[in-house]
Amino acid sequence: MSRAFNFSAGPATLPESVLVQVQQELLEWQSERASVMEVSHRGKAFVECAAQAEADLRQLMAISEDYAVLFLQGGATALSALLPMNLARADQTAEYLLTGHWGEKALENAKASVNTHIVASDKANSYRGIPAQDSWKRAAQAAYFHYTSNETIHGVEFDAVPEVGNTPLVADFSSNFLARPVDVSRFGMIYAGAQKNLGPAGLTIAVIRKDLLGQHGRNLPPIFEWQNQVANDSMFNTPPTFAWYVVGLVLKWMIAEGGTEAFARRNAQKSSQLYRAIDGSGGFYTNQIEVAARSTMNVPFMLHDEALDKAFLKESEAAGLMGLKGHRALGGMRASIYNAMPLEGVQALVDFMQDFAVRHG
Amino acid sequence: MSRAFNFSAGPATLPESVLVQVQQELLEWQSERASVMEVSHRGKAFVECAAQAEADLRQLMAISEDYAVLFLQGGATALSALLPMNLARADQTAEYLLTGHWGEKALENAKASVNTHIVASDKANSYRGIPAQDSWKRAAQAAYFHYTSNETIHGVEFDAVPEVGNTPLVADFSSNFLARPVDVSRFGMIYAGAQKNLGPAGLTIAVIRKDLLGQHGRNLPPIFEWQNQVANDSMFNTPPTFAWYVVGLVLKWMIAEGGTEAFARRNAQKSSQLYRAIDGSGGFYTNQIEVAARSTMNVPFMLHDEALDKAFLKESEAAGLMGLKGHRALGGMRASIYNAMPLEGVQALVDFMQDFAVRHG
Numbered sequence: 001m002s003r004a005f006n007f008s009a010g011p012a013t014l015p016e017s018v019l020v021q022v023q024q025e026l027l028e029w030q031s032e033r034a035s036v037m038e039v040s041h042r043g044k045a046f047v048e049c050a051a052q053a054e055a056d057l058r059q060l061m062a063i064s065e066d067y068a069v070l071f072l073q074g075g076a077t078a079l080s081a082l083l084p085m086n087l088a089r090a091d092q093t094a095e096y097l098l099t100g101h102w103g104e105k106a107l108e109n110a111k112a113s114v115n116t117h118i119v120a121s122d123k124a125n126s127y128r129g130i131p132a133q134d135s136w137k138r139a140a141q142a143a144y145f146h147y148t149s150n151e152t153i154h155g156v157e158f159d160a161v162p163e164v165g166n167t168p169l170v171a172d173f174s175s176n177f178l179a180r181p182v183d184v185s186r187f188g189m190i191y192a193g194a195q196k197n198l199g200p201a202g203l204t205i206a207v208i209r210k211d212l213l214g215q216h217g218r219n220l221p222p223i224f225e226w227q228n229q230v231a232n233d234s235m236f237n238t239p240p241t242f243a244w245y246v247v248g249l250v251l252k253w254m255i256a257e258g259g260t261e262a263f264a265r266r267n268a269q270k271s272s273q274l275y276r277a278i279d280g281s282g283g284f285y286t287n288q289i290e291v292a293a294r295s296t297m298n299v300p301f302m303l304h305d306e307a308l309d310k311a312f313l314k315e316s317e318a319a320g321l322m323g324l325k326g327h328r329a330l331g332g333m334r335a336s337i338y339n340a341m342p343l344e345g346v347q348a349l350v351d352f353m354q355d356f357a358v359r360h361g
Numbered sequence: 362m363s364r365a366f367n368f369s370a371g372p373a374t375l376p377e378s379v380l381v382q383v384q385q386e387l388l389e390w391q392s393e394r395a396s397v398m399e400v401s402h403r404g405k406a407f408v409e410c411a412a413q414a415e416a417d418l419r420q421l422m423a424i425s426e427d428y429a430v431l432f433l434q435g436g437a438t439a440l441s442a443l444l445p446m447n448l449a450r451a452d453q454t455a456e457y458l459l460t461g462h463w464g465e466k467a468l469e470n471a472k473a474s475v476n477t478h479i480v481a482s483d484k485a486n487s488y489r490g491i492p493a494q495d496s497w498k499r500a501a502q503a504a505y506f507h508y509t510s511n512e513t514i515h516g517v518e519f520d521a522v523p524e525v526g527n528t529p530l531v532a533d534f535s536s537n538f539l540a541r542p543v544d545v546s547r548f549g550m551i552y553a554g555a556q557k558n559l560g561p562a563g564l565t566i567a568v569i570r571k572d573l574l575g576q577h578g579r580n581l582p583p584i585f586e587w588q589n590q591v592a593n594d595s596m597f598n599t600p601p602t603f604a605w606y607v608v609g610l611v612l613k614w615m616i617a618e619g620g621t622e623a624f625a626r627r628n629a630q631k632s633s634q635l636y637r638a639i640d641g642s643g644g645f646y647t648n649q650i651e652v653a654a655r656s657t658m659n660v661p662f663m664l665h666d667e668a669l670d671k672a673f674l675k676e677s678e679a680a681g682l683m684g685l686k687g688h689r690a691l692g693g694m695r696a697s698i699y700n701a702m703p704l705e706g707v708q709a710l711v712d713f714m715q716d717f718a719v720r721h722g
Contacts, residue, residue, distance in 0.1 A: 202601025240563025
């Protein structure tokens with residue numbers, strides 16, 4: 001067999017050139033005479049590799065020195081539990097804007113540590129859009145305002161950064177990190193699991209405005225105190241070195257490909273092509289998300305008759321299009337078209353969808 | 362160049378046959394037409410891979426169904442903070458026996474969540490041994506009794522499982538996990554970071570007696586509630602899939618090599634040979650640990666004149682012996698000789714040490 005186009009929502013497709021490099025140097029990395037998996041995180045070679053990844057991320061996102069960049073474990077879910085502990089006092093309130101499953105989860109993981117306040121939720125609308133700003137109910141003097149920049153399951157993405165005044169804005173960018181230029185200075189914190197746009201599962205990146213740290217007044221276990229990670233360059237304990245190394249290669253690849261502006265153009269092109277195919281299918285395929293909130297990364301769609309789902313999945317796999325099964329919460333299909341999905345992959349999917357509709361129409 | 366013998370304390374050497382397999386299937390794993398890094402953790406192929414790793418670990422350690430086996434993130438350090446939250450009520454006391462750096466760290470990470478009681482500490486003796494049981498000061502009705510089975514930095518290892526009566530025994534086995542047979546039924550919980558005897562950094566294994574879970578009466582973030590991980594086969598959120606896969610290959614390799622009894626024999630042989638070389642060097646090399654507490658995994662040693670350290674490190678690297686620099690807390694040298702270090706590696710180190718002593722004696 002050969003490699004197929006992989007539309008999995010995460011872990012997700014990676015640039016083939018990165019995988020080829022990982023493969024080539026898997027047994028002997030640089031001049032270490034060992035695999036990158038086997039060398040000390042405190043050795044010169046790995047420390048340089050780690051620092052280069054941070055420098056490349058800072059370049060790609062134009063991150064100023066006012067922000068710390070952390071490479072952590074636990075996934076965005078663990079970070080969503082640690083962020084109220086680190087960014088809020090126990091007597092403070094934090095605001096949550098809910099546009100899907102992951103916003104709900106972030107809220108649930110915060111509740112034990114801070115008073116939470118739901119600014120607005122699109123749940124009653126089945127998470128098909130983004131609540132209009134004039135419907136928001138803000139809390140006074142919140143420690144931070146949390147939202148999910150792209151909802152991986154529902155396929156809802158913010159086109160612009162919400163305007164929240166002086167409240168520190170915190171965003172889970174797991175599934176659209178580096179998918180387009182973002183003005184980091186608008187944020188108190190951005191965080192993202194690596195397993196969509198960045199690399200293997202098991203690494204989570206946090207970009208945090210330094211002045212927000214250390215104000216929580218809590219007695220935290222040292223390993224959960226992010227200031228300790230800042231002071232130790234994310235090596236307060238042993239970091240996931242292999243994942244960090246792969247992320248570093250993906251960042252280099254992104255720079256070589258033209259950075260976030262180039263990917264924003266490509267992602268717009270890929271997602272428009274796919275939504276056009278869905279909307280132009282005469283109802284054979286549907287996507288219910290309000291047009292302005294449609295994700296450029298995760299495109300859920302339904303077949304007009306769910307009895308066809310099985311055939312669609314079987315035939316798409318035979319055509320080399322993998323991972324199209326929708327999330328169990330929604331059913332149907334979902335095509336995740338992250339940075340590493342080439343235009344050719346989306347073209348192949350669209351061609352298959354049109355052919356399938358003709359044959360089963 | 363070629364691969365060298367790697368004595369790094371962790372991340373550490375892995376079986377070459379495992380690395381070769383990882384390399385061969387890096388771009389296309391099984392019939393997935395994608396890398397193992399790229400496929401969904403909820404897909405059939407990965408779920409089977411994950412379950413096989415658990416089954417193999419249960420076989421290697423003879424773990425009964427009374428115990429859950431979890432594959433988690435965060436390192437042993439994060440687990441040392443989560444364990445009092447999960448295994449003790451907030452008003453309970455937990456006992457800590459300190460035999461080195463990692464025991465101290467586990468204690469520090471527990472303090473925010475439980476009343477801690479130091480049963481005994483070897484600190485005044487510079488952590489060169491294990492406090493005799495008749496010197497222990499036990500606490501009444503402790504939630505658990507914690508110790509560090511092998512201290513990676515100090516090179517102190519328990520030869521036998523401590524006798525603690527009915528108190529659940531919790532042990533950090535990070536640096537001697539699967540190094541010898543262990544009677545799991547003696548324990549309430551065993552945990553270990555993968556990056557010594559098991560695989561890449563970023564995965565931490567916990568073996569927990571199920572009846573100890575869910576008794577804490579705390580309001581924890583769901584992601585920190587281990588019962589949620591038990592109920593979801595360690596996939597309450599996206600696990601570090603690549604690390605889990607590599608650990609699975611290492612476990613298969615261990616079974617093929619004869620299991621923990623075979624490794625116990627090899628580890629005894631390797632460590633005896635190295636300690637003999639140190640003790641027989643006429644004081645050129647020294648190891649200060651009490652003989653009964655000497656680690657079979659991490660062998661710290663000093664040169665009689667620290668001015669020779671630089672030459673020792675330079676010449677040993679030239680001889681293909683990497684990662685021998687001691688931990689910064691102790692200085693000198695340290696040879697970590699985990700399961701994947703072959704006898705030939707220890708023989709090459711001993712030969713080099715003897716030659717070096719002759720040339721610089």
